[in-house]
Amino acid sequence: MYKIVGFPRTRAMRVMWLLEELGEPYEVDPALPQSDTVKALNPSGKVPVLVDGDAVITDSVAICTYLADKHGRFTFPAGTLDRARQDSITQFGVDVLEGALWTAAKNTFIHPEDVRVPAVKDVCRLEFEQGLKTLEALIGDGPYAMGETFTIADIIVGHCSGWALAAKFDLPKEGPVYDYFKRLRERPAFQAMMAKVMEAA
Template sequence: MITLYGVLRSRAARNVWLAKELGLSFTRVPVIQAYRLPDPLAADAPLNTASPAFRAINPNGRIPALVDGDLTLCESFAINLYLARKHGGPLAPADLREDGLMTMWSLWAVTECEPHGLAILLHSGGERSESDRRTVATAIETLRPAFAVLEAALRKAGGFLVGGRFTVADINVAEVLRYAQPATAFLAEHPAIGAWLNACQARPAFREMMAERSTEPA
C-alpha cells in the first residue's frame, strides 16, 4: 500500500493528481507545513513538517513524502516519475529516450520556472502594494525566455511535451505553471501554453484533486 504524506495545498497535489490518473489505491496522511502553525511542536499541534514523527519519514522536513513498501521517497517530481515508471501505461515513458525527455522537462520546470511562478502567485490578488507589483513584473520578465521555449516546444510536439500524448511530464510542468496563472495577460501572449494548460486542467483527475484541495484550509 502506498502512503503519501502532505496536504493538497502543497506540492503533494502533483502526486495526488498523478495517482488519480493512474487509478492507484493509496493512503494520504495530511501533514501540514510547520510555518502555518503558531507552535508546530505544541502537544496538541496537528502532524506537521516539524513533527518528530514526520521527520522520521523525511528528515528534510518537507512535503510531500511517499512510502511504498520499503522505499521512502521525497521530492514531488521524483515521486511522480517513480510512480509513472512503476505502473506504466501511456503516462509513463515508452523507452529510454522518452524517459530522458520526461526527466529533462521536469527538471526544467523546477529550475527555469518554479521560483518565478511562485513569486507571481504569492504577490498577486487582493490589495497589492507597489512592491508586489514590481515583484510580479520582474518574475514575468524573467519567465519570458522560458515561456518562449515551452511555447515553441508545444507547437512542434503537437500540444503535449513528450510522445504526442499526455504524460507525467505534462503533469509535472503544468503544476509548476499553475503558479503563474494569475498573470493572465502574460499567459495570453502564449496561446499554445494556454491551450495545453486548459487541456491538462480539464482532465477529470485534476478536477477531482482540485475539488478535494478546495476543502482544505487556505
C-alpha cells in the same frame, strides 16, 4: 494503498494528480511542511513524501518518476531517447518555471522578513515569462509536451501553471500555451485531484 504525507495545496498536488491518472488508491496525511510528522520522514521537512509499504520516497519529481516507472504509464522507458527528452522537459519545468515561482515564494512569505529581497520578484516574473516562450517552442503542435502522449512532464509543468495563478503571475489568455494548460485542466484526473484539494482546504 499509497500514502501521501503533505498538505494538498503544495507539490503534493502533483503526486495526487498522477495517482488519479493511474487510478491507484491513496490516502493523504495533510501534514504541513516542517512539521514533526514530515521531519520524521524527510529531514528537510519538505513535502510531499510518499509512503509505499515500508519505503519512503521524497521529492515530488522523484515520486512521480517512481510511480510512473513502477506502473509503466505516463512515461517513456528509461534509456530511450524519448525518455531523455521527457526528462529534459520535466527538468525545464523544475528549473525555469518552478524556479521562478519558488524564489518568489521564498521572498514573499517563506524566508524571515529581514532576509527577504522583494525586488527579486520582478526578476522571477521576467524569468517565468521567458520560460513560457520556451514552453511554447517545446510543446510545438502538442497536444502534450511529448506530442500525443501525456506524461509526468505535463504534470510538473501543469502544476506550475496553477501555482502561477495563485502567485498572480501572468499567464497567456490565448494561444498555444493557453490551449495546452486548458487541456491539462480538462483532464478528469486533474479535476478529481482538484476536488480533493478543495475538500482539504
